[in-house]
Amino acid sequence: MITYPHLKNGASIGVTAPSSGIPAELHKLVTIACNRLEQRGFRMTCGDTVWTQNKAKSASAVKRAAEFNTLMADNEIDIIIPPWGGELLIEILEHIDYENIRNKWILGYSDISGLLLAITLKTGIATAHGTNLIDLRGEFSDETTAMWQPVLSTKTDESILQRSSEQFQKEWQHDDPSPCVFHLSEKTYWKTVSNRNVKIQGRLLGGCIDIIRHLIGTPFGDVQSFRKKYINGDPVIWYLENCELNTTDLRRSLVQMKLARWFEHCSGLMFGRSPANTPVENYTVEDVYQDLADELDIPIIFDIDCGHVPPQITFINWAYAEVEVEEGKGTVVQYFCS
Structure with missing residues (x-):
């Protein structure tokens, strides 16, 4: 449990x-x-x-x-x-x-x-x-970051709603500190590969793809055993964010995760905004997302509030989530259920 x-x-x-x-x-x-x-x-x-x-x-x-x-x-x-x-x-x-x-x-x-x-x-x-x-x-x-406390104060069998931010920070300005740390200047817009509104449900797992890809094949990344022990047939929603990878390295990492069967019984993937995703020979991050959507035949949401381009929604590994994107706005409801 x-x-x-x-x-x-x-x-x-x-x-x-x-x-x-x-x-x-x-x-x-x-x-x-x-x-x-x-x-x-x-x-x-x-x-x-x-x-x-x-x-x-x-x-x-x-x-x-x-x-x-x-x-x-x-x-x-x-x-x-x-x-x-x-x-x-x-x-x-x-x-x-x-x-x-x-x-x-x-x-x-x-x-x-x-x-x-x-x-x-x-x-x-x-x-x-x-x-x-x-x-x-x-x-x-800011309102998005501040949700860490209400989210972590949620009790078992209760739920918590978070909404996409209104604005995000384009770049750090350490020499010009802000009262709320971040300089939120750019309009937040959650996107989907299909360019349509999307709603997905499932158990959340994820993190920084630069890091968690290295758990594959180790005793600390045994998703299959975890699935057998703890999952009662629920699909997984993977949330991922890219810190430093260019598009081909990102693609290699995602293929590795797929081959390791991390994406089996997956209802959707979400990708955070990234300071990286540098194109290689015109291979853009949108191409990466499209290739993955074609292979897995699942919805893919990107530019969400997650990772190194703040602010961030607080995602709970193994909460049951309902994620909805409508006209660029996102909502995440997490249920703390076994």
Whole structure:
């Protein structure tokens, strides 16, 4: 049975860096974010890995995993939110104590999505793909980002509605900070390969495709065993976002996922806006989506609020979802059901 954690009022947030930590010159960002959350009634605990960064990681794989395991086992910690993503989270997966994972939320994206998906597939505990700690440092959060708290406060057998954002951020402007962190300037428009309105239903799984593709063929990406153990015949909706891949690398990754049978019994795919998707010899990302739609014969939605072009909807790995796109507007209803 799938288990859904529940975020309570005044929860204690554990901050650890299972991928990249924060270099010294940016420590103030963590301090600001923690202060903001404390002002909202949360209690904050930061691990040692948060404050260190060298050779593309916060610490050794063993130390990162140990700190994560410690926070996960601590009854005083209710939710774990890493400061941000990084590059080498995959190193810690073999050191995670999956047998003793507690029923508490883990929230993040980018490199963290590898940990989220692995934990859900290995344990049947739902995980949350959404904002990271650093992006919660603003005086306030935009309406889309702010939904992380209501979503994670949803109780088992209840549902939660999220809507597509009104605007998204085209590019980062770190030298010109915004009160809500992001500079939301571009009109959001969810698209479909068919250019028609679309409605799909199914269980959510996903993450950053750059990262989760590397779980294929490992004990941490066994979608087929997870399907047999936890799925009662429900189809899957995959949500994916691309951080750095050009279109041919994206295509290779999607074909690999298809050949690994990740897309079997899939009712639809969703792709986030991306800063990447660079065309190769006129092979555009729209071509990639069209090829996939033709092969799988399922709806494909793209430019959704997910990933490295904020803001982000909070997606729960293994919630049952109803996703609808109508005239460029999107709605996502997630049901926390077993």
